[in-house]
Amino acid sequence: MPAAPKSVVLTPGLHDYLVSHGVPADPWAARIAERTRQLAPDWAHMQAPIEEGALLTFLVRLTRARHVIEVGTFTGYSGLCLARGLPDEGQLISCEISSEWAQVARGFWEEAGVADRIELWLGPALETLTNLADDSTFDLAFIDADKPGYIDYWEALIPRMRPGGLIVVDNVLFSGQVIDPYPSEKPAAIRAFNTHAMQDSRVDLVMLSVADGLTLARKRSPGTAGPADHPIAS
Numbered sequence: 001m002p003a004a005p006k007s008v009v010l011t012p013g014l015h016d017y018l019v020s021h022g023v024p025a026d027p028w029a030a031r032i033a034e035r036t037r038q039l040a041p042d043w044a045h046m047q048a049p050i051e052e053g054a055l056l057t058f059l060v061r062l063t064r065a066r067h068v069i070e071v072g073t074f075t076g077y078s079g080l081c082l083a084r085g086l087p088d089e090g091q092l093i094s095c096e097i098s099s100e101w102a103q104v105a106r107g108f109w110e111e112a113g114v115a116d117r118i119e120l121w122l123g124p125a126l127e128t129l130t131n132l133a134d135d136s137t138f139d140l141a142f143i144d145a146d147k148p149g150y151i152d153y154w155e156a157l158i159p160r161m162r163p164g165g166l167i168v169v170d171n172v173l174f175s176g177q178v179i180d181p182y183p184s185e186k187p188a189a190i191r192a193f194n195t196h197a198m199q200d201s202r203v204d205l206v207m208l209s210v211a212d213g214l215t216l217a218r219k220r221s222p223g224t225a226g227p228a229d230h231p232i233a234s
Helices: 010-022 029-040 050-062 077-084 099-112 125-129 147-160 174-179 185-198
Strands: 067-071 091-096 118-122 137-143 159-171 203-208 214-219
Touching: 010 050, 029 050, 029 077, 029 091, 029 099, 050 077, 050 137, 050 159, 050 214, 067 077, 067 147, 077 091, 077 099, 077 118, 091 099, 091 125, 091 137, 125 147, 137 147, 147 159, 147 185, 174 185, 185 203, 185 214
Parallel strands: 067 091, 067 137, 091 118, 137 159
Antiparallel strands: 159 214, 203 214
């Protein structure tokens, strides 16, 4: 029998405490968040929360990533956080299908002084990933786009990650709907992705209850066994 979960309900007050005792918020990230709420109040929930943005910057720095790619730009919040972690010579490719959101993101990145580190590729993300140069490899990837496309994005990215490279996947708990008996299309797609990723022997993987759920997957070196090769006894 699994142990009881050691987690707490993140009340607004506790969330404020968590944020205030973590990495100070980037003032430009806060500006993007507020502007997004004004521009698109019905879509602002898609934006990563402040602690997730800080974690993305932290992970880029921790892995010493120089080549980063994100699937899903929206208004540029996660892109800013990823770019903040890059060294001066680092580069982020950001994939976005909406020209409207891409324009908003570019403006924020220019004002924040990180536009020189970001290439924004407009169009369906899977086409972008498929059309990357054969020698393109990445140190870190962030997936936060249309949920039915997650498995395809994963499969397109895994071969392009360097050994030891990190893939970060957002919304893997989907507001808790992944355990609904009869989930709708998006949580059902996430549940299928979670199973797919868990069974992938090419990675070491952990799922975290950060924000709406984050999966961190580290690409294993060729020839090493993964979780699928060592099934847990029932």
